[in-house]
């Protein structure tokens with residue numbers, strides 16, 4: 001994964017503006033985002049994180065949910081230090097606690113493609129409504145996670161309550177943010193379900209993108225009032241009327257009263273606020289009914305337990321109430337109830353229509369998951385709110401400590417991360433080649449990379465990660481069906497009748513010049529063409545069905561690279577399908593290396609075998625002896641390469657018999673990027689375990705970079 005990640009990090013655009021180096025907040029820390037944010041409260045992190053460029057590896061990774069990926073211990077340190085300063089900043093926030101009648105509440109979210117200006121607009125809305133003072137926004141913000149900074153991920157708000165006066169009546173506007181990456185589309189759907197309306201922000205110099213489409217459809221399914229907003233009209237290249245037409249044609253949304261704005265220049269902001277009040281319906285006043293509150297986010301706080309963010313749909317909830325989580329079946333007493341303004345501010349009671357948080361000494365986010373319904377223990381609602389889904393990991397990989405002594409630490413770290421991440425699954429795995437480790441399940445590749453990186457950075461673990469695998473469904477000869485997420489555990493050919501693999505539907509949006517290139521790419525990945533539509537004269541949407549396994553590797557990188565960054569995509573899981581799959585094994589120096597086994601389509605076995613052995617030859621450093629590298633199906637060798645020996649004296653000093661010395665060397669390598677795992681007598685670098693993902697011809701990749 002290391003290479004993959006590096007590539008990913010380095011594809012970040014240059015820092016924007018000078019925010020990068022602006023003044024630091026002394027008590028907090030080490031670095032900054034180039035987007036601004038508001039002051040950190042002592043206990044809250046508002047963060048919506050995203051990649052600032054549509055040309056990045058992940059199309060719309062907007063916020064991986066602060067909560068889920070933030071380190072609690074570190075966070076807690078920072079929090080307590082900064083407590084007093086931020087409390088002071090928000091004394092004015094009390095003012096926002098004034099209650100307004102339900103008919104004066106508006107709950108909305110912002111839907112936008114990456115880089116179209118969602119965070120800039122959100123910041124402006126907060127500023128204009130006086131929720132956060134601009135001075136505070138520029139100077140104080142929080143970042144305690146290297147990961148976010150290096151990836152250009154921004155910390156932004158999660159949910160914020162604003163006051164706005166319209167026709168001399170006070171309104172309470174709740175902005176609920178949505179994560180932008182496909183790995184988290186379930187969470188997007190829950191955030192949208194907590195709203196009555198949404199701003200659809202489209203860059204007037206660009207146009208509608210795949211991720212925007214997916215989220216608008218979600219909003220429309222949830223019966224949200226969608227307000228089209230054309231952003232960046234200050235740009236010379238802005239063509240709002242063309243883009244309006246595009247929105248009408250592609251989405252079928254009436255844009256006659258679309259708002260033109262520039263979030264950056266502060267143009268159109270009042271119009272947007274007014275439209276929110278006028279066009280988005282107020283919540284239903286159902287405060288008399290039994291409590292039902294929809295959880296749209298939750299995160300683990302080392303001191304207070306899980307903090308749950310929710311929208312009250314029916315009823316009321318107050319401090320001290322015994323609350324019951326309908327999906328998890330857990331109950332707790334509410335220690336604290338409050339609103340997000342945008343820092344956490346305690347209130348006595350929250351009514352139907354309101355958005356807020358609860359802390360109740362909840363031990364793990366699994367007890368209070370996104371999508372679950374909160375009700376009262378003694379006066380339970382008859383039915384939970386619709387739409388709750390269990391998290392199903394789609395992608396699995398093995399994580400092995402380089403140093404076997406770190407196994408218990410790895411277990412501890414995974415357990416800690418899981419407290420805050422209900423979607424992370426893991427179980428112990430033993431491999432003869434790799435020793436003791438864990439097989440871990442993730443929502444998608446991004447989720448996987450984030451977890452891996454956190455384990456290494458925050459818990460100081462040196463890990464070898466095996467190539468990601470999807471979950472296969474294997475029909476065995478004895479009529480059993482087993483799920484297999486680990487290629488090396490695939491039942492022998494004699495013991496299985498058929499294999500099914502997960503299939504996804506992929507929708508790509510691309511300028512017409514790249515249609516050919518993307519069709520070629522999809523076909524190479526066993527894509528099944530479904531549909532092509534011209535959504536405007538120059539842009540088309542392409543729909544394919546494709547095995548998930550073909551997508552988990554570098555499909556997205558390839559899509560970006562072959563379209564010079566202009567195409568965007570979105571995928572969704574549609575089901576399982578039988579496929580002619582076989583297991584390809586790798587022998588290094590005559591020894592089977594299970595973690596290098598992969599499941600491939602029979603038609604591709606030879607070419608993958610050849611490319612894989614060649615790639616491994618490049619990646620594995622030469623040893624003192626000649627090393628054969630072979631790819632086999634069963635016992636049949638289908639491709640082979642050999643690594644020639646290097647002269648003994650060169651390596652003697654490193655690879656002598658001295659174990660402790662060798663260990664030291666390994667440690668050193670682990671610290672640098674060169675992580676190695678000894679497989680038999682051969683040291684295999686981390687990159688080799690990911691080789692199967694990187695079989696694409698380098699040349700085509702580089703040419704277009």
Ligand SMILES: Nc1nc2c(ncn2[C@@H]2O[C@H](COP(=O)(O)OP(=O)(O)OP(=O)(O)O)[C@@H](O)[C@H]2O)c(=O)[nH]1
Nearest residue numbers: 050051052114115116117118119120232262263264
């Ligand atoms: N010229 C101009 N630039 C804008 C405007 N709004 C946002 N931008 C710029 O567009 C870039 C992306 O804006 P963001 O607000 O970060 O967009 P986002 O959709 O939240 O993207 P992420 O934060 O990466 O998720 C930034 O460089 C902004 O400064 C605008 O109205 N006019």
